[in-house]
Amino acid sequence: MHAPASLRARAATRLVRHPLQLFLLGAAALCTLSSQAQDPIAMPATAMRMEQGRPVLNYEKVRLANGLELILAPDRRLPLVSVNLWVHAGPRNEAPGQTGFAHLFEHLMFAGSRHIPRGAMDRIIDAAGGTDANGTTDFDRTNYFVTLPSNQLELGLWLKSDMLGYMIDKIDAVALSNQQDVVRNERRLSENRPYGVVEDVLFQALFPAGHPYRAAVIGSHADIQSIKLADVKDFARRYYRPNNATLVLAGDFDPTRAKALVQKYFGPLRQGLPVPPAQATQPRIEQEQRLSVTDRVELPRLTLAWHTPAVFKPSDAELDLAARVLAGGASSRLQQRLVRELRLAQSVSASQASLSLGSLFSMEVLAMPGQSLADIEAVINAEIQSLAEQGPSQAELAQARTAVQTQLMQQLEKPHTLADLLNYYNQQAGDPGYLAQDLQRYQDATVESVKAAVAQYLGRNHRVVVQALPGPQQLAAEIPTPPPPKASKAAAESINPPAPWRKQQPPASGALDLQLPTAQRRTLPNGLELIHVHRPGLPLASVVLAVRAGQSANPQGLPGLHAFTAAMLTEGSQQRSAQDIAAEAARLGLVLQTTPRDDDTLISFSGLSRHFGPGLALLADVALHPAFASTDVQRLRTSQLTALGQLREDPNTLVSVVGRRAAFGPQHPLGQSPLGTEASIKAIDSEALRGFWQGHYRPDQAALVVVGDVDPNTLRQQVDALFGAWQRPDTPLPQRSRVPAQATQARVVVVDKPGAPQTALSVVTPLPPAGMPDAAALNVGNAAMGGLFTSRIxxxxxxxxxxxxxxxxxxxQGREIGLFSTRGSVRTDATADAIALFLREVRDMRAQPMPGPELQRVRNALLLALPGELDTHQALATHLASDWARDLPADELKQLPQRLRQVSAASAQAALRAHIDPTHLIFVGVGDWAQLQPQLEQLRARQPQLRLERWSADGPATP
Known part of the structure; x- marks a missing residue:
């Protein structure tokens, strides 16, 4: 995955004005294929409308003369437009011995083109305020997308057309070598995660040699390293042509102008030879295959997988419903049996992964300590057999349907996911407007059809079973990283004719009206603050109840109490059992969850607005009337202890916990693991939980944030009825035993993880709390230094x-203290060099103000991206809750643009000098001590101020 500036895109399985004459000719060169828009000139308010009770997508589909498909979906709700390009090539099109090629090619698409220099694309997107800027690869396609302010539509088309048509002109051996290194580091990330070795074993058992789906999408180290420049160019000539691509525009734009611009930028690209459809016979397993692998984990995990019908084929929807019935949420059968009743498993999940050449139904179950995978498998077998013989209940079927409907509606909420859905329907169903038919598949499913699908496809003889057990991790032999090639001037190659006019970046079409949502606020007599943003247009709503009961409120001696309390809220109320709560949430299609954080705990749900009233009543019940039953406390205690063990297995999580301990010190509440310690978890009982809840869950320390299609008058009535009687106690808030964060000294802390293929690295130092005067300047300076994909580091x-x-x-910046930190991993043998270079970049940023163009780019990356960062109800609700929890002013969001505009190069430099001091930076690495110690000792010889310390997961190791 090409990592995005916004860092929000999903991971790969991969982040000159138009002349009037050309405008008219371009518009005439498009051929209309189909249209679902009532009037393609008059833009609809939203991309969806209801017809006879069925949701219908407003779109227009046309085809250029060169074969490019164009789908337009105007939507005026937000001043954003998504430019979403799908190339219909993925691992299913790879040659033998070239696994991972399609994903590597995705990376190379960002390495520059004939008219846009290497690295410039991402900087241009930053400067324009782009979000959701990335590319991903799955088995059936590769996509490239960006969401921009609506006045930058032409910019997005310029960028994507040059990527598609002119990457081959610029690619060279240096760029290929660099991206091979990057992709192999991405592969190491998965190898360094718990159970990361399972995927390869599973897919090689499911698919025979030569099948397009046999290997993991990312490929093997050997195959990635073997790719040659000629292979890249051949792949581009064959697959990266306009007649093998589809472009979707979704958001706030004029369709007539958009079609002319698409013709201008994509119309001249030359059509390629027809690409034959990928074909492969779906394997059929007739005898159960059982495999076992070992990994550096504490808990065994069971994975089961079956071949199932391809996407949109008969039984595909039924098996999706079956996955939800079996393990689709807290009320599902296996969640209740394995996790709650028998306590055999820590977690369980199931899914129907729908693909074009045949789908996969899979299940994953993580065992509790001391529990047998055989016992877990016996329960799974019994539940599958029961579903095959009796089918789901009508209630289970209704719950699964509601969940599907809710999730599909939520995909229409933001321009990027709307565009991706249209592209998905277009490729897999041949119809961008397949939404109604997709939903109808689930509506047509019956108890009998689900039963029949499970019986036909999920038999024991038709599956692969993989047991992942604690033990040594067995990876393929290391493939050396060759030295980088020297830059050379290769003979220019091109598919499309040179176009000097493309070198000119198109200007924005007018000024951007940066309008951010305005919230209506009201304080109830009991002190509860109600924050409401009315967002009609789609029948969706998000609700967040924020309570100042975060990690910073934990008393001395009981770290993790806040997290334990939050987890207990959905374990039963005075009126409902945990099963009742789960069943009610499932009936409403809601995911009711609690999220403990540093300063607060969030209790939240998102779903269809017609379920807002009963959803709010359910949220009020769990927040205001928790039971804290001793039997539930005991069960959850075991789960929390298990989660603590899992935390130690994952280097990327562990490095964050150790980093905070090093920055804040072991006595500070934020210096502890958010789950607590083994001793504290065992000591927490019903009395401690009830006491923490009574002391901190109070209306004068809470805010209810509601965003979406909820009428203000209805909201007021429901909030008064449900929360008006919530009494504010007369007692003051519990006194917090505050231990100031310790003064940090530059050092390198290493937690040993023998054999780790990477070093998980975090760099930390404390910061002042929220509200500091130079917060905006620090954020801009940090964006340039290391916060953006295009940052210096x-x-x-x-x-x-x-x-x-x-x-x-x-x-x-938290309510009482802040933290500077990093996230990421580096190659083990390059850890010391990475630390040295990190320090060099910090010193350079502090020594000189950034140049004007860099300042403008990174400032715009924060300022102009604000609408895109708040493009869902949930994102906006969480942002408003965070501002409230940190005691920021009610108009903080409104004032933020002006604060960012006022940041200068000098003020950004001053903020970095004041808060990011190299003499106080702590480098924390989780990696292989035997490989790290020699290089870190050499680093110390060059930089003696860096003390080297070896820690365990719990703190400094005993000498």
Whole structure:
């Protein structure tokens, strides 16, 4: 995955004005294929309308003369437009011995083109305020997307057309070598995660040699390293042609102008030879295959997988419903049996992964300590057999249907996911407007049809079973990373004719009206603050109840109490059992969840607005009337202890916990693991939980945030009825035993993880709390230094050196204290060099103000991206809740643009000098001590201020 500036895109399985004459000719060159828009000139308010009770997508589909398909879906709700390009090529099109090629090619598409220099695309997107800027690869396609402010539509078309038509002109051996390093670092990330070795074993058992789906999408180290430049160019000539691509525009744009611009930028690209459809016979397993692998984990995990019908084929929907009935949420059968009743498993999940050449139904179950995978498998077998013989109940079927409907509606909420859905329907169903038919498949499913599908496809003889057990991790032999090639001027190659006019970046079409949502606020007599943003247009709503009961409120001696309390809220109320709560949430199609954080705990749900009233009543019940029953406390205690063990297995989680301990000290509440310690979890009982809840869950320390299609008058009535009687106690808030964060000294802390293929790296130092006067300046300075994909640190370590898949810095300002930290991993043998280069970039940023163009780019990346960062109800509700929890002013969001505009190069430099001091930076690595110690000792010889310390997961190791 090409890592995005916004860092929000999903991971791959991969982040000149138009002359009037050409405008008219371009519009005439498009051929209309189909249209679902009532009037393609008059833009609809939303991309969906209801007809006879059925949702219908408003879109227009046309085809250019060169074969490019164009789908337009105007939607005026937000001043954003998504430019979403799908190339209909993926691993299913790879040649033998070239696994991972399609994904590597995705990376190379960002490495520059004939008219746009290497690295410039991402910087241009930053400067324009782009979000959701990335590319991903799955088995059936590769996609490239960006969401931009609506006045930058032409910019998006310019970028994507040059990627599609002119990458081959620029690619060279240096760019290929660098991206091979990056992708292999991405592969190491998966190998360094718990159970990361299972995927390869599973897919090689499911598919025979030669099948397009046999290998993991990312490929093997050997195959990635073997790719040659000629292979890249051949792949581009064959697959990266306009007649093998579809472009979707979704958002706030004029269709007539958009079609003319698409013709201008994509119309001249030359059509390629027809691409034959990928074909492969779906394997059929007639005898159960059982395999076992070992990994550096504490808990065994069971994975089961079956071949099932291809996407949109008969039984595909039924098996999706079956996955939800079996393990689709807290009320599902296996969640209740394995997790709640028998306590055999820590977690269970199931899914129907729908693909074009045949789908996969899979299940994953993580065992509790001391429990047998055989016992778990016996329960799974019994539930599948029961479903095959009796089918789901009508209630289970209704719950699964509601969940599907809710999730599909939520995909229409933001321009990027709307565009992706249209592209998905177009490729897999041949109809961008397949939404109604898709939903109808689930409506047509019956108890009998689900039963029949389970009986036909989920038999024991038709599956692969993989047991992942604790033990040594067995990886393929290391493939050396060759030295980078020297730059050379290769003979220019081209598919499309040169076009000097393309070198001119198109200007924005007018000024951007940066309008951010305005919230209506009201304080109830009991002190509860109600924050409401009315967003009609789609029948969706998001609700967040924020309570100042976060990690910072934990008393001395009981770390993790806040998280234990939050987890107990859905374990039963005075009126409902945990099963009742789960069943009611499932009936409403809601995911009711609690999220403990540093300063607060969030109790939230999102769903269809017609379920807002009963959903709010359910949320009020769990928040205001928890039971804290001793039997539930005991069960959850076991789960929390297990989760604590899992935390130690994952280097990327562990490095964050150790980093906070090093920054804040072991006595500070934020210096502990958010789950607590083994001793504290065992000591927490019903009395402690009830006491924490009574002391901190109070209306004068809470805010209810509601965003979406909820009428203000209805909201007021329901909030008064449900929360008006919530009494504010007379007692003051519990006194917090505050231990100031310790003064940090530059050092390197290593937690040993023998054999780790990467070093998980975090760099930390405390910051002042939220509300500090130079917060905006610090955020801009950090964006330039390490916060953006195009930042100095990430560019150097990823794009120049090839040491990492991505290393990013972030600033967090909490209510009482803040933290500067990083996230990412680096190649083990390059850890010391990465630390040295990191320090160099920090010193350079502090020594000189950034140049004007860099300042403008990174400032715009934060300022102009604000609408895109708040493009869902849930994102906006969470943002408003965070501002409230940190005691920021009610108009903080409204004032933020002006604060960002006022940041200068000098003020950004001053903020970095004041808060990011190299003499106080702590580098924390989780990796192989035997390989790290020699290089870190050499680093200390060059930089003696860096003390080297070896820690365990719990703190400094005993000498």
């Amino acid at each position: 990430n560019h150097l370590l990823r794009e120049v050196k090839g040491y990492t898949y991505g290393l990013y810095t972030q600033t967090q």
